[in-house]
Amino acid sequence: MNRAHNFSAGPATLPTEVLVKAQAELLDYKGAGASIMEVSHRGKEFDPVFDSAKARMKRLLGLSEKHHVMFLQGGATHQFFMIPMNFLNKGDSADYLNTGVWSQKAIKEARIYGDIKIPYSSEQSGFNRVPSANEVRFNPSAKFVHYTSNNTIYGTQFSTEPNTNGIPLVCDASSDFLSRPIDIDKYGLIYAGAQKNLGPSGAAVVILDDEFLKKAHTDNIPTYLQYGSHTGELYHTPPTFTIYLIDLVLEWLENLGGVAAMEIINKQKAKMLYCAIDDDDFYENQVETDSRSKMNVLFRIKNRDLESVFLKEAEAHNLIGLKAHRSTGGIRASLYNAVSLQSVEILVDFMSDFRRRFG
Numbered sequence: 001m002n003r004a005h006n007f008s009a010g011p012a013t014l015p016t017e018v019l020v021k022a023q024a025e026l027l028d029y030k031g032a033g034a035s036i037m038e039v040s041h042r043g044k045e046f047d048p049v050f051d052s053a054k055a056r057m058k059r060l061l062g063l064s065e066k067h068h069v070m071f072l073q074g075g076a077t078h079q080f081f082m083i084p085m086n087f088l089n090k091g092d093s094a095d096y097l098n099t100g101v102w103s104q105k106a107i108k109e110a111r112i113y114g115d116i117k118i119p120y121s122s123e124q125s126g127f128n129r130v131p132s133a134n135e136v137r138f139n140p141s142a143k144f145v146h147y148t149s150n151n152t153i154y155g156t157q158f159s160t161e162p163n164t165n166g167i168p169l170v171c172d173a174s175s176d177f178l179s180r181p182i183d184i185d186k187y188g189l190i191y192a193g194a195q196k197n198l199g200p201s202g203a204a205v206v207i208l209d210d211e212f213l214k215k216a217h218t219d220n221i222p223t224y225l226q227y228g229s230h231t232g233e234l235y236h237t238p239p240t241f242t243i244y245l246i247d248l249v250l251e252w253l254e255n256l257g258g259v260a261a262m263e264i265i266n267k268q269k270a271k272m273l274y275c276a277i278d279d280d281d282f283y284e285n286q287v288e289t290d291s292r293s294k295m296n297v298l299f300r301i302k303n304r305d306l307e308s309v310f311l312k313e314a315e316a317h318n319l320i321g322l323k324a325h326r327s328t329g330g331i332r333a334s335l336y337n338a339v340s341l342q343s344v345e346i347l348v349d350f351m352s353d354f355r356r357r358f359g
């Protein structure tokens with residue numbers, strides 16, 4: 001078996017233990033004589049999987065009775081329009097922080113539904129930073145504040161939630177969900193595309209506070225697209241195999257000690273890699289230090305011509321997924337939960353050997 005050291009930004013590596021378990025259960029799920037994806041979504045096999053995934057999520061994030069956990073199709077992009085569709089009436093306004101392409105995509109969809117204000121943008125400086133907690137003044141009449149906690153493409157991350165003085169926070173946490181503890185009481189809604197820290201692509205996890213849900217409207221919203229349709233009994237056939245895999249990933253995370261334990265490992269991985277980049281001036285990282293992401297670490301080689309050589313050699317060394325997004329260029333190592341400390345050590349060793357040979 002060849003499992004590469006996979007630094008892909010998403011879809012991303014999943015814990016090998018999870019894939020091995022899914023493989024073992026694929027043909028005959030716990031004696032059912034069928035795979036979990038071949039049985040009823042309302043039957044005795046899938047019911048406990050669904051309940052377990054929600055219960056694990058609640059334990060991992062310290063959610064209370066007032067929180068709904070949903071697994072919805074369409075990934076994070078689907079949430080870009082579903083949120084303003086449910087929470088903005090004509091004439092309502094919301095504040096969106098613009099910290100990169102994903103924020104901009106969310107803004108574009110929100111503008112279909114309401115008056116969207118941008119109290120902060122880091123576009124001028126090439127999205128190389130995010131604001132500190134008290135840096136932004138929010139519009140007091142905003143129905144919610146939307147932000148992207150980790151900017152996958154630029155390698156920036158909020159170290160703490162923006163201080164909104166009580167305006168509900170809505171967060172696209174696609175690329176740092178469950179990578180560290182969060183203060184859940186600050187959020188009206190958190191969503192994350194599954195394909196980084198959770199499971200396969202094409203679905204999003206949504207955590208919704210019931211108090212915030214009460215502010216949603218349903219006028220002219222198709223039933224499936226109303227959040228309220230997903231808080232009780234199953235409204236439709238959900239992505240059962242995806243939910244099963246998410247449950248296995250959450251089990252893996254619980255066995256590891258939960259998000260606080262995960263954060264310690266994630267900090268170690270990021271520290272090791274940033275130290276290797278900062279070591280001398282062969283590599284460089286252009287993000288402001290306080291805004292550096294622990295999930296997506298971007299770096300360039302000062303001599304840009306060497307970057308394609310680096311990527312090619314890295315692949316030959318079983319280090320894959322390191323090419324950065326086409327809009328930034330350069331190299332990006334995504335250090336999601338399932339990327340092991342050992343994989344990062346091997347990357348750092350490769351980087352120092354490369355520097356020795358080409359520096």
Ligand SMILES: Cc1ncc(COP(=O)(O)O)c(C=O)c1O
Pocket residue numbers: 009010074075076077078102148150151152153172173174175193194201202203
């Ligand atoms: C921060 C962030 N938001 C949203 C998305 C879009 O997610 P999806 O492709 O699941 O719609 C991505 C994808 O990489 C992302 O990184």
